[in-house]
Amino acid sequence: MIEMTYPNKDRVGTCTKDCYGSCVFKGIWNDEALEQKLLSAQPLKEHPFTNGFFCPKYKKRESLLYHQKRVKTPLLRIGAKSENNFEKITLEKAFEIITKKLIEIQKKSESTSILGAFYTGNCGLISQYAPLRFFREIGATITNGGICNEGGCAGLTELFGTYSTTNPFQLINPSTRLIVIWGSNLSETNNHAYYLVKQALKRGTKVVVIDSRRTPIAKKADLFLHIFPGTDHLLVKMVLNKLVANKIYDELFLNDNVDSYSSIFLEVAKVEKVKLLEQIGIKIQTFQNFVDFLFKFKHQTLFNIGYGVQKDFHGGRIVKSIALIQILLGNIGKPGTGLIYSQSDFLKPLLQPLQDYITSIKKRPKMKEIPIIELGSALLSGTYKMLIVYNFNPASSLPNQNLLRTALMNDDLFIIVLDMFLNETTKYANIVIPAKFDLESHDIISPFYIPGLSINIGGPCPYQDCVSNYEFFQQLALKMGYDDKVFQESEESIFKNCLKMLPLKIQESIDKLGYYLLFDFDSVPFNNLKFPTSNNQIQAKGPHFKFGENELKRKFSNKINEFLLISPSHFYFLHSQLGQVNIRYLDEFSKIFLTPEDIEALGLKTGDKVLVSNEYYTGVYILAELPILKHGTALIYSGLSSTLKENLNVNHFTPDKPEELGFSGAYNSTLVKITEIKSKYT
């Protein structure tokens, strides 16, 4: 047989994962190949943040697209919930079952008892928001809010009227002489910013790292403050006390730009230094060195704050307090200064019209919404009869898994999950719909670290039953007999219309490069120091430090077998994704990590089986050493994506009580007890 060869085709792509990178790449496709249509993805060298490399997690995305475990046909449950036990059905049959169920629910209950739950598993605007056309039409309830950085965003917004104030390319601005990396494990979670920081280090910029883990960037830093988790605001209080006592603050800046700043002075006038240093867990000299750096590099200091800092009941206030250091020093609105956190607010005015069009919001009444963090308790109430999940793996990502999984077990709750792979949530699904990968759909992506826009030009999917989120809900709407013309639009036409709504210079940039960046290296947002607040000034009305006393007391109760639990993502995993290609690391999720000294103090050794328990759950884990931790801290990696490890998920232990300002997940506000396993568990 003569084998035909076809020319390869290039398509611009963007990694749509919920990640700082939003890497832009060139996808090389062979559209005629029977299966392996995406040949490779080459990260763009010319993109100033992607810089020609992916993270180690996603070097081989083409192997995921055609993975043997990808769900390629719709699946119908056989047997009880809690196992991935299905039979294959046709897409037509799936639609028939779902429409019948929807009509039945509408007859017996309110339409609001149909609940759409989605998050950022795919950050594309169309992928996330186009399904809302369907939910709006049917009058369903949807989830809102988030479980990630919303606490910090809310805290910063109280100060500045926005949480986005700084151009992250300031990391390599020559005016930046000191970078303070506060609670951000750049080398593992934001390796493109890490690359920029390494460039700055080479140029002689000083780096201070403040973290509860001795991360790789901490090892490269000029100064490392190894603090106990959740004590960041105590450190801030001490720093502010020192700045005020030594008159290192910027009085002119404060007078001109900061409303009610005197409240800060009053609150930090007196501090119990010895007690605070003990609670924070650093030596006086380390603290003094930090203050000396801040003094020396006043007006030349940039802060980069990570999201782990705010995964606390008071996370928003903690992030807000960190910002006060930069405010008191006048390190705002000048080259080489500022606060990098989430930059997504910069793009909102540009994106809102697109989002309104994608969701078709103007045409219909507002939908009922529930906070995503409360999904478990909402479902447990019995109000909801159908749950449709996309871009989301709640049975892995949400806290208080016991509660959530109890709710998902309810046989009266009909669950539909759209996903590329079977996962923890599909274990509870009645029907699984095979979803397309991001690269197989047209979409627009708006990064949250380097603000801008980029696109995915969808390549062909070899599996005929796989559908994008929009395609699924569009077809479902048509099967339900909805004749609104919004359901006649193809995904490609939504994509093209969105691009047409953008200013011409953005369209041209996307057309030419595949992306648009809001800032160049030198841009300094808010250099006029006018913020979107009631009087354009920074709002510093207190109190700033009156919170968290009880939690701190609990944390420092000094029980030898009680540990503060933190649950970062594993280096090779992205939330609950990538288990299929990184299967060799799955054992890491069966371990609970402590410092070698803490293991010794427990009278145990590495490799021992232990019982880990708190008010939410009890599970068996293997003890392992992690010297980079702080004494009294335990770590279990989050995001076990495999269905192989029964019930091992750190979110069995995490609280569903949300962070108080932005209602995000307070994942790090929990303690666990570690006890030796008695014979019945071995």
Ligand code: SF4
């Ligand atoms: S996961 Fe993040 S760093 Fe990795 S390729 Fe995707 S966007 Fe880039």
